[in-house]
Amino acid sequence: MSPRGKVITLQEVADRAGVSRMTVSKVLRGAGNISAETRRRVKQAADELGYLPNNLAGSLSSRKSRMVAVIIPSISDIVFSEVLSGINATLRPRGYQTFIGESGFEPETETELIRAMLSFRPAGILLNGGMARSADAESLLARRTCPAIQLWDCDRHALDFRAGPSHEEAGHLVARHFLERRLKRIAYVGAELDKDLCARRRHLALKSSLAAEGIDLLSVTAEDKPRQAVTGRLLTEQLVRAHPEIEAIHFLNDAMALGGLSYLHEAGLPVPERISVVGFNGTSLANAVRTRLTTIDLPRTEIGEKAAQALLQMIAEETVPDVWRAPLALVQGNTTVTDK
Amino acid sequence: MSPRGKVITLQEVADRAGVSRMTVSKVLRGAGNISAETRRRVKQAADELGYLPNNLAGSLSSRKSRMVAVIIPSISDIVFSEVLSGINATLRPRGYQTFIGESGFEPETETELIRAMLSFRPAGILLNGGMARSADAESLLARRTCPAIQLWDCDRHALDFRAGPSHEEAGHLVARHFLERRLKRIAYVGAELDKDLCARRRHLALKSSLAAEGIDLLSVTAEDKPRQAVTGRLLTEQLVRAHPEIEAIHFLNDAMALGGLSYLHEAGLPVPERISVVGFNGTSLANAVRTRLTTIDLPRTEIGEKAAQALLQMIAEETVPDVWRAPLALVQGNTTVTDK
DNA sequence: TTAGCAGATGTTATCGATAACAAATCAACA
């Protein structure tokens, strides 16, 4: 079952082609000056034997690698998968392969992933900025030998480069949107704020912006529920039951907002006439049909692209600015009034 | 910026602890018999220096690894992320780290990922069964040195183990559901059937089951559109415009079905009175509210768990059956009549 | 004819760990 066919090494390819190991190595990497005839013979031998390079040996020896580590909190969250596709689109054509780790928002899991990934000496490592990082993780990162980039968060300074939105700004934008519409009884619905520091920062920014105008933000959050539609629905129900006077809700993300909307619709609470709703991240825009959620859109794929570009530049030892701020746009849908 | 702090090797830890390299290696791996006092000194030295093992060297030398490669078509498809979480839940406690690759349903990308992953000599490789595999990929796999497992598809025989549903059976189940309700004008809505072979197999099974009863299945598919809600909506609109007589629709997956439902709802076509709708994969069940889609549920997380367990057994050189068939359950919601 | 040089290929040392075996230590016991 398991250890099957013999593993072919460079030496065997070399023997078959009648040249030295080194020549084979050069041919297969496209390095050095090798005659066309030798190249042909070597390639043929490698093909016939089905040679598969051993990256462990190659990277160990050259102290180089074409592997890029990406660690994200959740692969099912569409936000991250879009960032990732920007990363892949940029790195693959340049010959780099991304290996993904999923931390599930758990700092210990993230730490183990960082350890495992770094122990393969990757060409670079991309991490999500929005979560607490263990001391172990910090010290692992401090001793890394490759560039490290923080995704999805440009507020906190860390690592060599950051690509993402300012979550502070996002919170302020939502506050302004509500204030301009003279909404006073405002609530926030979220989940896992203890883990998702970016969401927490948006929440705090909203709260403080409102407080500056004398408005007290009501927050309904669940730390142990997923940041998904079901939870949005559930918490909205709780919220509306306990505080029927609420006029506006900002949700942690679009998915939760859609869940909340489904409850409001069923409960016969007209949106936006009775209650205004604002989401975050723009992932709902592609699917919007009758209900076009007012949300904050941001270039998710581009965040990945910018991060990957910065990585490539750093690998090439070029100097790079240390941050790319993703633009935020509050997109007016039909879940808040087109006041103003 | 990039190559920073000096890399600490085993030798340096050994020097500081006043022992040999080998002793350090044994301590850190928990191998061999090492006295408590030596263990303490070594661990302290490693800590103080911030030693991070070099897996390239370690795996090369031992010809072993704790890395498991997983290659899935799409990380944003919730089906795969649930399978993956079953895999992680099983492998992590056993000290294995999964590295994920995303093929985007592209055979060439999959091939490159297989090449990259295998060149790190992983402990095992898990691949999605539902897509075409290039000849290069087949030959890479034929020469692998680790167990390989096929996910999400138990029909096609390949690799050392398969965990997944029978897609044939799924197609037959849907056919039976329609037939029992005496529905005659039946349509199928899907996308990317050229890439997703599992979906194609379900489609064919449905078609042939219906044909056996003299019913001709109408198929509306788009090869270049994502298998998501938007596409479901769009194709449903096309379908209903061109064939207003349709009585039942089976969708490729739940996401597309929900998209289709949103159109039917808007178009004023009552479900299930006028049109019955059936999805596939059960991912909508968690979020179901008013609309409870009739769908085929299957244990997605468990598929990952079974696959991972089989892998562990194969690594341990135990004998393993070569397939685990995931049970399928047609779950009656309120998008088909509760006839029968 | 031969130095000089570019192009093509080979040699040797090395990357950083582990396997397999060897050696040293030590307690217990005849």
Place this chain on the structure above:
DNA sequence: TGTTGATTTGTTATCGATAACATCTGCTAA
């Protein structure tokens, strides 16, 4: 006191590649 055997530690070879340098062609030009 010396032998035995278990426990602990160290030595040497090796994993499979690449870097850096060495060597060997063959050809041009003085």
